[in-house]
Amino acid sequence: xxxxxxxxxxxxxxxxxxxxxxxxxxxxxxxxxxxxxxxxxxxxxxxxxxxxxxxxxxxxxxxxxxxxxxxxxxxxxxxxxxxxxxxxxxxxxxxxxxxxxxxxxxxxxxxxxxxxxxxxxxxxxxxxxxxxxxxxxxxxxxxxxxxxxxxxxxxxxxxxxxxx
Numbered sequence: 001x002x003x004x005x006x007x008x009x010x011x012x013x014x015x016x017x018x019x020x021x022x023x024x025x026x027x028x029x030x031x032x033x034x035x036x037x038x039x040x041x042x043x044x045x046x047x048x049x050x051x052x053x054x055x056x057x058x059x060x061x062x063x064x065x066x067x068x069x070x071x072x073x074x075x076x077x078x079x080x081x082x083x084x085x086x087x088x089x090x091x092x093x094x095x096x097x098x099x100x101x102x103x104x105x106x107x108x109x110x111x112x113x114x115x116x117x118x119x120x121x122x123x124x125x126x127x128x129x130x131x132x133x134x135x136x137x138x139x140x141x142x143x144x145x146x147x148x149x150x151x152x153x154x155x156x157x158x159x160x161x162x163x164x
Contacts, residue, residue, distance in 0.1 A: 001097065003104045006044045006052040006064060011036040013061035014043065014054065017089050024090070027125045029156070031149045043085075050082055051108035055097045062092035065101040067109060067117065080115035080164075086131065098131050106163070115164040123155035137161045 006014065019033045034042075043052050048069040055063040065086045084105065088097045109117060119132045120143070137159035145153030 001095075001100055002056040003053055003100050004056070006054045008040060008044060010054050010061055010064075011039045011044060014064050014087075015039040017061060017064070018087050020089070021087055027122070027128055028087070029120075029122055050112050050114065051105055053101050053104045053108075055088075055092075055101055057092065057095075057097075062095075063088035063097040063101055065098075065105050067105050067114075069112075069114075080113070081118060082109060082112075082114045082116070083118045083120070084161075086119075086128075093127070099135075102135055109163055115162070117161040117163065119159045119161070120156050121159065123157050129157060129159075132159045132161075135161065 015034045015036055015038075018028075018030065018039070021028050022030050022033055043064065043066045046068055050067040050069055052066045053064060054061045063086070065084065067082050067084050069082050086098055086101060106117075117137075119137050121128045121132065123129075123142075138161075139157055140160045141158035143156040143158065146156050147153050
């Protein structure tokens, strides 16, 4: 397994991976499929980017993790906070992809002087909740009945990882 920073040329594989997760449903708040431009803008090169790592196995991207600082639309917007998102292909779960990605992301967060990482996860995303808890994230807030595009209310759990 190779963990490395995402590049613009990774956008097609990252898009395909995330669109498959969106299509399957239940483990991401994203509901609208991505195109390559949106993948680059939201994950590879957003203005508030701290790091975006990809995991490669057998020559292909099997996961990626993004860490961004707060922008005007994010809360909390206190200094020292960042926000994480992790996506792993269904055929690569249970192989340590997330653990390896987080090691690289945590190192990037430390270099950037980040004190807290926020992971906001759908309450019905049991694998995601288990993943972040296993890394040492702790619950600190709950967003109640955030509607999906179809109006279905789903709580979001906010988990925090302390680096300081």
